[in-house]
Amino acid sequence: MNKIRKKSLNAGSQVFNFINYTLLICFAVVCLLPIINVLSVSFSSSAKATAGLVKLWPLDFTWASYQYALTNPQFIVSFLISLKRVGLGLVINMAFTVLAAYPLSQSAKDFRGRMFFAWFFFFTTLFGGGLIPTYLVVRNTHLLNTVWALILPGAVPVFNVIVLLNFFRQLPKELSESAFIDGAGHGIILTRIYLPLSIPSLATLILFTAVGHWNSWFDGLIYMSDYRNYPLQTYLQSLQVQTNSESLIHATTEQLKQLTRISDRTLKDAQIFIAALPILAIYPFLQRYFMKGLVLGSVKG
Amino acid sequence: MTKFRRQLPLYLMLLPCVAAVLVYSYYPMVGILIAFERFIPTKGFFASKFVGLDNFTYLLRMPETLDVLRNTVFIAVMKMLAGLAVPILLAIQLDLVRRAWFKRTMQTIIYIPYFLSWVILSGILIDVLSPSSGLINDIIKSVGFQPTFFLANPKIFPYVLVVTDVWKGAGYGTIIYLAAITSIDQALYEAAIMDGANRFRQMLHVTLPGMAPIIALMATLSLGNVLNAGFDQVLNLYSPVVYSTGDIIDTFVYRIGLVNNQYGIATAAGLFKSIISAALIIAGYRLAYKYADYTVF
Numbered sequence: 001m002n003k004i005r006k007k008s009l010n011a012g013s014q015v016f017n018f019i020n021y022t023l024l025i026c027f028a029v030v031c032l033l034p035i036i037n038v039l040s041v042s043f044s045s046s047a048k049a050t051a052g053l054v055k056l057w058p059l060d061f062t063w064a065s066y067q068y069a070l071t072n073p074q075f076i077v078s079f080l081i082s083l084k085r086v087g088l089g090l091v092i093n094m095a096f097t098v099l100a101a102y103p104l105s106q107s108a109k110d111f112r113g114r115m116f117f118a119w120f121f122f123f124t125t126l127f128g129g130g131l132i133p134t135y136l137v138v139r140n141t142h143l144l145n146t147v148w149a150l151i152l153p154g155a156v157p158v159f160n161v162i163v164l165l166n167f168f169r170q171l172p173k174e175l176s177e178s179a180f181i182d183g184a185g186h187g188i189i190l191t192r193i194y195l196p197l198s199i200p201s202l203a204t205l206i207l208f209t210a211v212g213h214w215n216s217w218f219d220g221l222i223y224m225s226d227y228r229n230y231p232l233q234t235y236l237q238s239l240q241v242q243t244n245s246e247s248l249i250h251a252t253t254e255q256l257k258q259l260t261r262i263s264d265r266t267l268k269d270a271q272i273f274i275a276a277l278p279i280l281a282i283y284p285f286l287q288r289y290f291m292k293g294l295v296l297g298s299v300k301g
Numbered sequence: 302m303t304k305f306r307r308q309l310p311l312y313l314m315l316l317p318c319v320a321a322v323l324v325y326s327y328y329p330m331v332g333i334l335i336a337f338e339r340f341i342p343t344k345g346f347f348a349s350k351f352v353g354l355d356n357f358t359y360l361l362r363m364p365e366t367l368d369v370l371r372n373t374v375f376i377a378v379m380k381m382l383a384g385l386a387v388p389i390l391l392a393i394q395l396d397l398v399r400r401a402w403f404k405r406t407m408q409t410i411i412y413i414p415y416f417l418s419w420v421i422l423s424g425i426l427i428d429v430l431s432p433s434s435g436l437i438n439d440i441i442k443s444v445g446f447q448p449t450f451f452l453a454n455p456k457i458f459p460y461v462l463v464v465t466d467v468w469k470g471a472g473y474g475t476i477i478y479l480a481a482i483t484s485i486d487q488a489l490y491e492a493a494i495m496d497g498a499n500r501f502r503q504m505l506h507v508t509l510p511g512m513a514p515i516i517a518l519m520a521t522l523s524l525g526n527v528l529n530a531g532f533d534q535v536l537n538l539y540s541p542v543v544y545s546t547g548d549i550i551d552t553f554v555y556r557i558g559l560v561n562n563q564y565g566i567a568t569a570a571g572l573f574k575s576i577i578s579a580a581l582i583i584a585g586y587r588l589a590y591k592y593a594d595y596t597v598f
Contacts, residue, residue: 021403035414037429038428052434130572131571132559136335152324156322187310240537
């Protein structure tokens with residue numbers, strides 16, 4: 001921190017400081033404790049966990065729940081569906097983001113349709129058909145129970161397009177103008193000038209898109225009528241709503257059998273943690289780019 | 302002609318994007334017709350029987366409707382206020398921290414929940430809030446109070462939603478405000494110190510006013526969320542016991558539409574929400590433009 005403000009340190013400030021640190025630590029502890037608790041339960045024996053004895057440290061440490069989860073065929077299948085979804089979704093979302101952002105970043109003089117198309121995309125963030133009509137369109141285009149149902153309806157992430165197009169517009173115009181005079185077309189300008197200069201903001205969008213796809217579960221729930229097509233988060237959600245009677249009406253006998261088998265708390269917590277693991281693994285990168293991405297998105301010229 | 306040839310690649314780039322948006326964003330808007338129909342899926346959007354405003358009057362007569370509306374606005378507004386206040390407070394507190402490692406560690410910890418889905422977070426919460434074996438109730442019991450079934454008590458449930466929403470979202474807001482604080486002119490602090498301001502006074506008279514524009518911007522942009530009480534969160538945490546205070550428009554639409562298959566009524570309820578939300582979002586953007594010079598593109 002800066003030197004000027006350092007000088008005004010006296011007894012009153014010390015008390016103030018102490019209170020400040022204490023409150024921050026309290027908040028951080030509240031953020032972290034539930035996660036540590038679940039992690040401890042997942043590594044404990046199910047007897048200790050069911051008795052409610054596990055707090056912030058595993059009791060009777062065991063990998064059993066993780067072994068069980070990782071040998072559960074549906075868990076593996078769902079995990080792979082999620083990976084596939086992240087991979088495909090990332091490629092399509094990023095391709096569409098770049099393809100939409102570049103034309104829309106041109107001035108109205110260079111691209112006549114700019115305002116029309118900008119509004120064409122932006123309008124979808126204001127108003128939509130809603131749950132049922134969107135579901136029916138996905139059904140009518142025969143995407144139900146395919147991975148494309150999780151990708152195509154959100155193929156153009158409009159807010160990401162807006163972030164990227166605003167970034168493109170900040171790039172010095174002289175670069176593309178001189179390239180144009182040298183005979184470069186739009187494709188060359190985009191791939192040789194714009195994209196290399198936008199790597200930080202592209203990295204941010206890539207990370208956020210991947211996390212978004214990994215974390216989505218509701219589209220899996222409505223577009224997959226067969227639970228064997230569930231991505232991981234949807235699968236986990238279907239395990240958790242076992243107390244919710246409505247979901248049981250729709251459950252197949254096979255699902256019900258699975259629910260009773262997996263009602264064990266340690267197993268549930270192990271699965272929760274495995275699903276969170278990829279996010280926690282890329283978390284250091286996320287955090288770094290998160291700052292930049294937000295500043296890009298919110299504070300622009 | 303050369304001008305058109307120069308623009309042609311731009312149109313070609315937009316083509317796949319326009320196609321995807323037409324099919325999956327604009328075509329469903331045609332489906333809004335369902336709100337005015339006794340919709341029969343096999344007949345499609347156009348051939349089903351037109352019933353005028355019947356679905357809307359049916360909705361108005363449903364006993365849950367008023368509760369659902371009230372719950373939605375109450376939960377959403379509480380979240381907006383808490384979601385504004387807590388990150389501002391955290392950002393100010395973090396700004397006062399001098400030890401860089403401490404500041405960094407705190408930031409790292411409070412952002413974690415933001416990146417986890419509500420499926421994962423609610424799995425964690427259901428465990429931690431359990432009345433028999435949950436961590437929170439253990440603490441409550443150890444101080445001598447009765448355990449509370451947080452997720453099954455209609456009086457408490459909305460506040461559980463608000464608090465856990467802050468838990469998930471606080472890190473996100475904090476970054477924005479922290480960035481705003483770092484851009485405050487240091488000369489202002491210098492002047493305040495010359496005038497004898499202690500650190501609390503500096504915060505009150507320099508830091509807070511310096512954050513005012515971004516606070517105003519975030520507040521106006523959040524206006525569109527008055528009817529967004531958090532579908533993902535509520536669907537994963539609620540149960541029929543707390544419908545009276547915890548059921549919101551989105552979960553209501555989901556149940557009547559996709560669980561009970563009353564497509565027309567669900568679409569009518571969804572349309573009602575969409576129109577009001579769109580009006581609020583536009584109002585938010587206009588205010589943001591007027592007071593903070595904010596433009597979207």
